[in-house]
Amino acid sequence: MAAAARLAWVDATSGVAGDMLLGALIDAGASLPAIRAAVESVIPAAVALSVDEVSRAGLRAARLRVEPLIESPPHRTWRSIRALIEDAELPEPVRDRALAVFGRLAQAEGRVHGVSADEVHFHEVGAWDSIADVVGVCAALHSLGISRLSASAVALGSGRVRTAHGEIPVPVPAVLELSAGWQVVSGGAGELATPTGLALVTALASECGALPPMSLESTGVGAGTRDTPGRPNVVRVVVGTPVAEGGRDELVLEANVDDLDPRLWPGVLAALLAEGASDAWLVPILMKKGRPAHTLCVLAPVERAAALREAMFRETSTIGVRETAVRKTALERTWVHVPLLGATVPVKVAHRDGEILQATPEFDDVAALARKLGMPVRTVLEAAVAAAVDQHLIPGAELP
Incomplete structure (x- = not known):
């Protein structure tokens, strides 16, 4: 091993x-x-x-x-x-x-x-x-x-x-x-x-x-x-x-923050993902004395937990980070590029034992193509879903 x-x-x-x-x-x-x-x-x-x-x-x-x-x-x-x-x-x-x-x-x-x-x-x-x-x-x-x-x-x-x-x-x-x-x-x-x-x-x-x-x-x-x-x-x-691993050990790192300029949150989430977080998200909460706030949640691979804790302290105003050990079981995934409107877009395919369970066009690439073509993102996204179906990238199908 x-x-x-x-x-x-x-x-x-x-x-x-x-x-x-x-x-x-x-x-x-x-x-x-x-x-x-x-x-x-x-x-x-x-x-x-x-x-x-x-x-x-x-x-x-x-x-x-x-x-x-x-x-x-x-x-x-x-x-x-x-x-x-x-x-x-x-x-x-x-x-x-x-x-x-x-x-x-x-x-x-x-x-x-x-x-x-x-x-x-x-x-x-x-x-x-x-x-x-x-x-x-x-x-x-x-x-x-x-x-x-x-x-x-x-x-x-x-x-x-x-x-x-x-x-x-x-x-x-x-x-x-x-x-x-x-x-x-x-x-x-x-x-x-x-x-x-x-x-x-x-x-x-x-x-x-x-x-x-x-x-x-x-x-x-x-x-x-x-x-x-x-x-x-x-x-x-x-x-x-x-031994007997049925998934991946990860940590959920959390911090309650009530004094950060909300315009900074998109950059904070992006920085945490760049630092190696599996995922990062915000949950609106109401703290003591009725103060609106957010709980910053970070799903951290164990080997990146130390760096992500440091990033949370660096990127936000929090003075404490709590953590919970969790077990993450993820489907295997691959990317299939499908032709669309004179270009190609990646479709993320989640599968198990050779069977497709989910197939989703990557939104950021769809949005970039829509901007390039001057078309509504909704229209291009619908076309991308149809293109994936044309390539038999649908739940229940065999992985190509």
């Missing part, structure tokens, strides 16, 4: 951090040279990555080490990190995923600190090692050919932790913000989940739940820094190929 059909499940029931997840993916078979190349492309000559084997509460695990090669790395804003990633020579899926993770992190940090996402100063998150964790995880997923990621409930921890802003309670505010809509548990004492780890899981995983049905290929165990007696401080990753 092609690598593009692979899926991975993250076991974060003991917590999650960026270096732990990256260590687990490397342990599961991701290419360390490819990961190093991706990180080097974003922050050249800044860090060195290495992996060694350690024990955590008696379990073998891979420990990722990120060694700084420069002194006093600067604090960075989301705007500056975005520029680094956009300018780097990265495979498109790696770039899209990395932008989605940092975009989600910036939204959360901005909400916590009351500033715009672009102006968030990441402090710990903006340091070289965290950029390496995010870009490294995205490169590891690409190396393994992972098109679908899911994860367990996440252990967040308890107690207090010291940060650049002072001593704050665990879970830290950014972790709680990132956990919205996800299943979480306390799980133990200390900071078990970091903002970077939560951003990676919630931005890249399409669903939260138990290990999905798969034909298992490899597993990986990534170690945290501490070795806590009686509780393995690890993240596990399970990689395999899906």
Whole structure:
């Protein structure tokens, strides 16, 4: 089976951090040279990555080490990190995923600190090692050919932790913000989940739940820094190929918007389709206090979900995107060009087992021909339907 059909499940029931997840993916078979190349492309000559084997509460695990090669790395804003990633020579899926993770992190940090996402100063998150964790995880997923990621409930921890802003309670505010809509548990004492780890899981995983049905290929165990007696401080990753597939796993991404100039909506829908959405549409709604609004709905292939979430934040004024996992079963389709009024127009033919179930002239091509001929679109459309029938492109007919 092609690598593009692979899926991975993250076991974060003991917590999650960026270096732990990256260590687990490397342990599961991701290419360390490819990961190093991706990180080097974003922050050249800044860090060195290495992996060694350690024990955590008696379990073998891979420990990722990120060694700084420069002194006093600067604090960075989301705007500056975005520029680094956009300018780097990265495979498109790696770039899209990395932008989605940092975009989600910036939204959360901005909400916590009351500033715009672009102006968030990441402090710990903006340091070289965290950029390496995010870009490294995205490169590891690409190396393994992972098109679908899911994860367990996440252990967040308890107690207090010291940060650049002072001593704050665990879970830290950014972790709680990132956990919205996800299943979480306390799980133990200390900071078990970091903002970077939560951003990676919630931005890249399409669903939260138990290990999905798969034909298992490899597993990986990534170690945290501490070795806590009686509780393995690890993240596990399970990689395999899906079984018993009766359709295609996709996501419905939704956002309620009540403050966008309505003239922008056609461009927003077009941008989302260009970004790889299977479909995009608007639903008129009435929000609290009687405000008219729209729900923007995007049907997203799992592998394009991260990029489409980022596009929704970029193209609209929404401050949150919710998502639902769905199963899409689509008919096979092909295109047949039929002669019409001295030209040809494509007819989309949906079929199954060699039998035509639907045949529809492509409206945009019909409209373009009508404009060229100076005829009403309705007239040309009726002629296109008749031309399709003449070619026996009708429900129940055999596929030509």
